Structure formats: C-alpha cells, structure tokens
Amino acid sequence: MSAYEDHVASRERWATGPRGPLALVNAQRVDHAQPVWPVPGQWAPAPGGLSVTASAADGVVVDGVPVDGTVLVAGDEAVVASTVTFPDGFAGSVSAGTLRVWDPSSESIARFAGIARFDRSADWVTSGRYTPVTGLEAQGVVLDAAGAPLEVAGHIETAFGSTSVRLVAVRSAAFRGAARLQLIVQDTTSALPEEDPGSTYSMGRFLYLDDPGTDPSAGADVELDWNLLVLPPCAFSYQFACPIPPEDNHVPVPITAGERHPVDTAGHVFH
Template sequence: MTGLAEHIADRDRWARGPRGPLALVNAQQVEVEQPVWPVPGRWAPAPGGLTVTAELGDGVVVDSVPVDGTVLVAGDHAVVPSVVSFSDGLAGTVTDRTLRVWDPSSEAIARFAGIARFDHDATWVTSGRYEPVRDGLEARGSVLDAAGVPLPVAGHVTTTVGDVAVRLVAVRSAAFRGSARLQLIVQDATSALPEDDPSSTYSMGRFLYLDDPGGPAEVVLDWNRAVLPPCAFSYLFACPVPPAENRIPAAIAAGERHPVDASGAVLH
C-alpha cells in the first residue's frame, strides 16, 4: 500500500488527468447514426463498438490512422480498444454504445484546485473481520454499479464505526498495481450534511478499497483513504448505489470530502 502523501498526490493527479473525471465533457449513447458534441464526424452503433464517418479534413484519427471514410472504433471490451484523437486536442473512448469525449483543457480542470479532505486522524485506522461469501459463490443483485449492473459480492466486513457495529458488503474491485482489491461503497452521517458544512462529504457516498486477503482474515480499514466516486466530479458519471448494509448511521470524519475550486467552493 502506498504512503498517505503519495495516495493524496495520486488522487489529485487522477482527478485532473487527461482521462480523469474532470476531463469528461460528454458521454453520449449512440443508438442511430448521429453527430456527437463537440467532436466531428457521424457516429453509428456497430458490433464491437461504434463506427465514425469523417473526411480527412475533419481531423479524426483512429488508432493513429487519419479517417477518410467510415472506420470501426473498437470499444473498451475489445481485446485492443481503439484510441481516438481529434485535431483540437480532444480524445474519445467507446464503452458499449457510448462515446465519451475527453478534454484535457476542460473548464472543470481549470477550476479544480484540489480535493478537500479531513485532516489525517490515526484513530480512523481501524480493523475488521473479512469473511468471503461461503463456498466461493458470488452473490449478485444487492449492489449495483453506476450502470445498474449487479456487482459480484466478495464477502462481508464486520467492524465498528464509532460506536456502531456494522457488517459491510464488500464487492470485488479491479486489481490495483497487480494486487487484488475489495471495495466498500458506503454512505455515513456526513453524507447527509449540507455542502458548506465543514464536516460534510459527498451526498452519494464514498469508496474504501482494501487489499483482498483471499480468505477469512483480519483486515485494516484506513478511513483516511476513503475516496470520492467519479460522480462527485461530474454529472456525466452515474453513482453506484450503496447497499442498505453500507449506509452507516455514524459520522466518518476521515478521507475525502469534496472536489473544490480555489475559493473552496464545491465544484458540483
């Protein structure tokens, strides 16, 4: 696990990066041939992604080849997803039938000053007991991702938050730097506070990632590393829904609070 200072720096870089949440300026589902703002070309659904039809002067480049006609833009689920770039510095990626347009010079990036966080507090480094789903079965349906797709439930973490005993649902997360991880999608009492309250956090909740021990084990819960979901940075992202078990009545005064501008105002 990285040190806290490195973790904080990584998060700020991610937020303002060319594929970070602040760079996303459009996410448009393409069901019929149509234009997509703010990029050139006409886009249409196709097996494996989208097609784009453009002239050479439009400046559309797919997989390093300028487009002059109609070409396939392979989606994120392809063995080799396509890379799309445009003459004005914008870029595109395809997920299912949605074209996402990224602007590394977006207004949101220009406004962003950092992620407001609670001060580090060692008392928020606690422990819990992780128990995988019995027999290795992956229960589905109780936790949904941002697209409404059921997530695989890995197990449960039993711990105490404040004075409240909880049994939190843990879902499987993508590997991070080669290590398997678990993810807790949580809301707590700070999520219900007004944004201008210095104890508030993003209303839809936060994430906490844990190293996956691979079996029943004691796990460290460092709530100073609770992070905001992408939807805290842009309305173009949907928020995953915390399961009922992960809606904690106690206040977790640790981790990230809100993305803010130079005045300290919440970005959105």
C-alpha cells in the first residue's frame, strides 16, 4: 500500500471509528445540574471536569468503577482524563465543561459510504517557503472551533500558477511523534454542494505538514501536497463547530485536490 493509499484508508477508519466524528451524537455544555441525552445520570459542573450522580442500576462506569452516588469525571485538560462508559456501547468524554457522547453504532456510521475526493495528481504537489514568527505575531489571529485563539507558527508563501499567497500556519498536535503545522484554508471550490456540484466543504479544509522547526531568523523550504487536504470534523457532524480560516487563507483560486465531502449510501452529501 502506498503512503497515499494508507492516508485514504486511515481517514475512512477515523471517520467511522468509535471516537470518530460520525460516532459523536451529542456535545452538551453542562453549566448547571442537568441530564444529558441519550445517557443516564445527572451531570453538573465540578472543578477539573464534571460530576455525575447515578445509581448502580444506571450502568454508568467511570474509570472502570460502576457509579453508585456522585463522582468526578475528569476532563481532557486534566493530567489523566477519565474514561466513561454507558449501557448499549455508549461512551463519554469531558472537555471544557462539555460532555461528549459517542455511539459506535450511530445512524450516521450506518449510512456513511465514504469521503468523496478529487483524483490524486502530482500537479498538486507544490513548494513553499516557511517563515516562523515569534512574540505578538504568534497571538490571536486564528480562532479554533470554540473561539479560542490558536498559536500562529509562521507564514508559508507559495503560488498557484500566477497567483501568489502568504498563508498563516498554526501549530497542530503532534502526529506519530512528529510536530506538525496546520493550514486552515478556503478556496473558490468552498461552496454549498447544491450551488456548485464541483464544490468542496463550504467552511474550508485542513492541510497538515511537518514542522520544519527553523530558527525565526531563518526559514525553510516546505512541500505542500494539496492531495492531502482533509475535511474538518464539522463536515461530518453538526455536533462540531468549525474553525474560521483567517483572511490570508482565503485562496482566490480553485484547489481541485484532496477531500471534498462525506457522502452517504444514497450518494448525498452529509450536510
């Protein structure tokens, strides 16, 4: 299997995995004591995460121990986040005061057919020049899906034919032990599918690349394989919010490469 074929297969596995975007059936902010659909228990804010109150008959299990009373569910920001399971295969996780509920047998997984993508082309493997930034330049011009600022790593200058762009790159979580940069981009294919049958997801796509890790006074040449453009989680589920591409990353040309839309068994775009 080629590296590209492995990439495609891993993306399909991610989409339908037990913690993939199609398995997320609810993401509910808990700011007072309340139930959370579709799982048992009474949930409430607590230092370091959420608390859950349940009886043994409810079948809530936190960190391997059945709940019979009230216990803390540590959030993702804790040193060790809690694991939560419910009856019928449901699982939960807590992040920033929100309970996410995952169903590995969700209706969305059952009707998912695949990720529509453009054919791979060597013409969409281009070069760019990365220049890192420091200090105030690294703050606040890119927001994540929750509206929090992302750390800007630097800028990447590249060209699409005669069109030159200077893209904002943010730091991403490490992947397989390697530091990465992330580009959040929109281009002229970013449109609603009913308005443009050749469209890609309207809110934009992501491109990841290895972080060159260069000195701020220098820079580095980077390879940009636009065939590896991927859809954000929000393309698969309304339970996710979408990050907003910075103005510099609105590319004024069509990038006919990478992933386009998730599609169902009837050939329809998910949303």
